[in-house]
Amino acid sequence: MIKNHLKAAWRTMVKDKTYATINILGLTIGLAACMLVFTVVIDELSYDKFWSRAGDLYKVNMSDKMADGLYKKNVYTPVGLGYGLKESFPEMEHFSSINTNELQLRIGDDDQDGIRLNVINADTNALAMLNFQVLSGQLVPFVAGHQNLVITESFRKRHFEGEDPIGKVVEDVPSWSNKSQSYLITAVIKDIPPNTHLRADAIALTKPSDGGDLTKAGIRGGTSVYYLLKPGTDARVFTNKINTWFRDFTENPTEKKGVTFDLQPMTDVYLHSDFNGRQQVKGNIRTIYILSGVGGLLLLIACINFVNLSLARAMKRLKETGVRKILGAERKQLVAQFITESLLFFVIGIGLAIGLYALGIPVVESFLSHDLAGTLLSSLPVFALTLLVVFTLSIATGAYPAWIVSGFKPANTLRGKVGQNPVMNTAGLRKALVVTQFTISIVVLVALLVVRQQVDYLTHKDIGYNKESLLHIGLRNWEGKGETFKTELTKQPGIEAASIAGWNLVNGSTGMSGTIDHPLKEGEKIDINYIIADFDFAQTLGFELQEGRLLDAAYGTDAYDLYATMGMDKEEGEQYKNTRSSLVTASTARMLGIKETGVPIPKLGYSAVGILKDFHHESLHHSLGPVFILGQQNPNYAYLFIRTTPGMEQQAQQSLVKLWKEFYPNRLLDAQWVTDILDKQYEAEQKQQALFSFFSGLMLFLSAMGVFGLIVHAAQQRVKEIGIRKVLGASVAGIVRLLSTDFVKLVLIAVVVASPVAWWIMNKWLEDFAYRIDIQWWMFAAAGVVAVLIALATVSWQAIRAAIANPVDSLRDE
Known part of the structure; x- marks a missing residue:
C-alpha cells in the first residue's frame, strides 16, 4: 500500500512540475534557513554549559x-x-x-x-x-x-x-x-x-x-x-x-x-552582561529572541505556501478523488495518499535543505567571526530530533488539505456541482494565509528600514568633536616622557596636534569617576565622569567652546594633580579642589545648575572656567552624563590622541612609527583610527541590519513564490472564462487587472495589519538606545509599496501569459 501511495505521489509531482518545483523550492529554502538560524540560537544558548561543574x-x-x-x-x-x-x-x-x-x-x-x-x-x-x-x-x-x-x-x-x-x-x-x-x-x-x-x-x-x-x-x-x-x-x-x-x-x-x-x-554571563563594557565575548538575549522569531516565521511562510498550494491544487483533483471513492476507496486511504505526497515533498525538501545547510555553515561562521561549537549534523541526537520535527511538520501541514479533499460527496463532484463542497469554502482560508505571509514579510521589511535608519543615525550623528583623521593609542605608561614625545610628534609631517588624556574611546570609560550629592536635588546622588588631560586636549579633539575659556597651563589653578590629593586629609582635599579649574559640557552645566564660569560648584568644588558643546564620551546607547575635564601638565598613565592632516594619513602613521621606535623601542604601538573604533561600537546593529536585509528578501521571495503558485492555479481554473472574455473583446490589460486585483487587495490588507505590529516591535527595539530615530510613516508606506510591487510583478507575469494565450486553445473541449 505504501509503495502504491509513493508511486502515485511521484507521478503527481512529475505531472505538475510547476506545482512541485514551487513547493520543493519553498520547503528547501525555508527548512535550510530555519536550520541555520536555530543552529546559531542553539550555539548562543550553549555558552559555558560544557564545563563539568x-x-x-x-x-x-x-x-x-x-x-x-x-x-x-x-x-x-x-x-x-x-x-x-x-x-x-x-x-x-x-x-x-x-x-x-x-x-x-x-x-x-x-x-x-x-x-x-x-x-x-x-x-x-x-x-x-x-x-x-x-x-x-x-x-x-x-x-x-x-x-x-x-x-x-x-x-x-x-x-x-x-x-x-x-x-x-x-x-x-x-x-x-x-x-x-x-x-x-x-x-x-x-x-x-x-x-x-x-x-x-x-x-x-x-x-x-x-x-x-x-x-x-x-x-x-x-x-x-x-x-x-x-x-x-x-x-x-x-x-x-x-x-x-x-x-x-x-x-x-x-x-x-x-x-x-x-x-x-x-x-x-555571555547573554546577560550588557552592563559589562569590558567583556570581550558577549551576546544579547534579545538577539536570541529575534533570531528565534525570524527562524520560526521563515518556516511558517514555507508551510503556508505548501498548505495554500495544496488547497488550490485540490480543485484539479476533485474528479480524481470522486472516482476513487466510487471505486471503493475509504476516506482514511485518501488521507493517507495525500499525506504520503506531503511526506514526499518534505523528504525531498529536507534532503536538499541539508545540502544547502552544509554549504551555509561556513558562511554563518564567517559572519559570526567564530566557529560554531556544533551543528545539527554533528550530533546524532540533534539530527534525529531535526528529522522528527520535519516529519511531524509534514504530517501536520499535509493533514488539513488531505482531510478537506477527501471529504466531499463524489456524486455532486462528478455532476460538476461542487459549490457546497468543503474545498470550495477554503478560499477564505487561502486568502487569510496569503495575508499572513505578506504581513510577516512587511513587518520584517519595516524592521529592516528602521534598523538601517538607526544605524545611519548612529554613524552620522554629531558627537561633539571631529572624529575624522584622528588616531587613538591605548592606555600607556609614558614614563614621564609623554609631553616630550607629544611635542616631537607634532613636528612630524602630516601631524597637526596631539594630546594625552584619560579617555578610553573603545569602551567610553574615563580616567576617573565618582558619585556626589546632587547640588540641586536634596537627598539624591549623581555620577560624575572626570577626564584628566593635558592642555591641548580640546584643540586636538576639536571641541566647540560655548562660554568662557579653555584650560591653559599659564593659569596655575588650571593644573590638577591627582597624586597630590592622595596625601591630603578630607578638608585639605576639598580646599584644593575649590581652587582647581575645569571644563564642563553644556548638559553638565544644565544638570548641576552652573550659570556662571569661574565659581566653585556647590558640593563638588572645581570652578568651571569654560563650557563646551556637548560631546559623547560613550556610545549612543548611553545618554549624556556629567563630564568634567581637568588639566594636567604631563599625564603619565593615559591615552594618546593624534590629529593628522587630511590626505596625509599614511605619512602621519609612518612618522608616528618612526618616532615611537626612538622613544619606546621595545613597546607595542597599537594605533587605531577613531572612526574604526566608533564603527565597532555599533557592530551588533550593523549585523542586525545585514540579517534583516537577508531575511526580508528571503521572506518576500517565499511569499512571492506562494502567490505565483496561486495565480498559476487561478489562471488554470479560469482558462475558459479568459478565453470567452477575449472572444467578446476584453483587452489584455483588462484580463491582467481581473486576475491581479484580488491579490493586490490581500497585500494591502497585509500592510494594514503589519503596520501596528511592526511599530510596536521596533519601538521596543529602539528602547535600547538613548539616542534614537522616530519611526516615520514613510517606512510603512515604503514597505507596503515594495510588497505590492513584488506581488504585482509576480501576478502580472503569469496573468499576461494567460491573457495573451490563444482563446481557440482554451475553448477547445477536452
Whole structure:
C-alpha cells in the first residue's frame, strides 16, 4: 500500500512540475534557513554549559545603591571577599580571579611585533574550577620564576609545528612599560570550545593574591572573581549569606548601606552582561529572541505556501478523488495518499535543505567571526530530533488539505456541482494565509528600514568633536616622557596636534569617576565622569567652546594633580579642589545648575572656567552624563590622541612609527583610527541590519513564490472564462487587472495589519538606545509599496501569459 501511495505521489509531482518545483523550492529554502538560524540560537544558548561543574560556577558582581533607589552594577569585586566567605561558609569550595585580554606574544627572535592572541588571566585556583584536558606537560604545580603559560593544541600547531614547546620561555611585546613579561610554557591543552565567554588561545597563570583588597575600612579595587559552590547549594540563599556577612564585616557606613553582591550563574554571563563594557565575548538575549522569531516565521511562510498550494491544487483533483471513492476507496486511504505526497515533498525538501545547510555553515561562521561549537549534523541526537520535527511538520501541514479533499460527496463532484463542497469554502482560508505571509514579510521589511535608519543615525550623528583623521593609542605608561614625545610628534609631517588624556574611546570609560550629592536635588546622588588631560586636549579633539575659556597651563589653578590629593586629609582635599579649574559640557552645566564660569560648584568644588558643546564620551546607547575635564601638565598613565592632516594619513602613521621606535623601542604601538573604533561600537546593529536585509528578501521571495503558485492555479481554473472574455473583446490589460486585483487587495490588507505590529516591535527595539530615530510613516508606506510591487510583478507575469494565450486553445473541449 505504501509503495502504491509513493508511486502515485511521484507521478503527481512529475505531472505538475510547476506545482512541485514551487513547493520543493519553498520547503528547501525555508527548512535550510530555519536550520541555520536555530543552529546559531542553539550555539548562543550553549555558552559555558560544557564545563563539568557548570551548574555550580558563579560570577560575583557588586551593586552600589544610589539615593534614587537605582543600582549601579560593577563586575569587579574584591578577591578578599572570597577569602572571608571560604573561612566562614562550608558552601564555598573554590574561588578565583579570572579575566580575559589580548596579548602580543613574541615567539621567535625575528618576531619583533609579536603574535596577537586571546588569553585567560587566572590564578591557579581556576584549575580546580574549570576542567581543561591536558595533552602534554602539566598544569600544576606552579613553576616559580615566570608567569606560567598554558597553550591550546591549535596554537601549538600554528606556532610550534614539529617541536615540543614545553619548557620554552617566551616574552610579550609590552604596551604598558618597556619591560617585557616572560612566560614559561608548562602545558598544552585541548582547544577550549568556542562557546564560552572565556574564549582564548592560552591561559596565563599566576599565584592567588593575598586578598588585601577587602578591609573593614572599605573595598580597594577589585577584579572579575568566580566562585565554585558545593553541589546542591542554593545560590539565592547563599547570596543572602554573602550580603549579611559583608554588612557585619565592613565598618564603612556607605558600603554597609549601599553595597550588595549577587551571584550570576556562569551559564548566564555571555547573554546577560550588557552592563559589562569590558567583556570581550558577549551576546544579547534579545538577539536570541529575534533570531528565534525570524527562524520560526521563515518556516511558517514555507508551510503556508505548501498548505495554500495544496488547497488550490485540490480543485484539479476533485474528479480524481470522486472516482476513487466510487471505486471503493475509504476516506482514511485518501488521507493517507495525500499525506504520503506531503511526506514526499518534505523528504525531498529536507534532503536538499541539508545540502544547502552544509554549504551555509561556513558562511554563518564567517559572519559570526567564530566557529560554531556544533551543528545539527554533528550530533546524532540533534539530527534525529531535526528529522522528527520535519516529519511531524509534514504530517501536520499535509493533514488539513488531505482531510478537506477527501471529504466531499463524489456524486455532486462528478455532476460538476461542487459549490457546497468543503474545498470550495477554503478560499477564505487561502486568502487569510496569503495575508499572513505578506504581513510577516512587511513587518520584517519595516524592521529592516528602521534598523538601517538607526544605524545611519548612529554613524552620522554629531558627537561633539571631529572624529575624522584622528588616531587613538591605548592606555600607556609614558614614563614621564609623554609631553616630550607629544611635542616631537607634532613636528612630524602630516601631524597637526596631539594630546594625552584619560579617555578610553573603545569602551567610553574615563580616567576617573565618582558619585556626589546632587547640588540641586536634596537627598539624591549623581555620577560624575572626570577626564584628566593635558592642555591641548580640546584643540586636538576639536571641541566647540560655548562660554568662557579653555584650560591653559599659564593659569596655575588650571593644573590638577591627582597624586597630590592622595596625601591630603578630607578638608585639605576639598580646599584644593575649590581652587582647581575645569571644563564642563553644556548638559553638565544644565544638570548641576552652573550659570556662571569661574565659581566653585556647590558640593563638588572645581570652578568651571569654560563650557563646551556637548560631546559623547560613550556610545549612543548611553545618554549624556556629567563630564568634567581637568588639566594636567604631563599625564603619565593615559591615552594618546593624534590629529593628522587630511590626505596625509599614511605619512602621519609612518612618522608616528618612526618616532615611537626612538622613544619606546621595545613597546607595542597599537594605533587605531577613531572612526574604526566608533564603527565597532555599533557592530551588533550593523549585523542586525545585514540579517534583516537577508531575511526580508528571503521572506518576500517565499511569499512571492506562494502567490505565483496561486495565480498559476487561478489562471488554470479560469482558462475558459479568459478565453470567452477575449472572444467578446476584453483587452489584455483588462484580463491582467481581473486576475491581479484580488491579490493586490490581500497585500494591502497585509500592510494594514503589519503596520501596528511592526511599530510596536521596533519601538521596543529602539528602547535600547538613548539616542534614537522616530519611526516615520514613510517606512510603512515604503514597505507596503515594495510588497505590492513584488506581488504585482509576480501576478502580472503569469496573468499576461494567460491573457495573451490563444482563446481557440482554451475553448477547445477536452
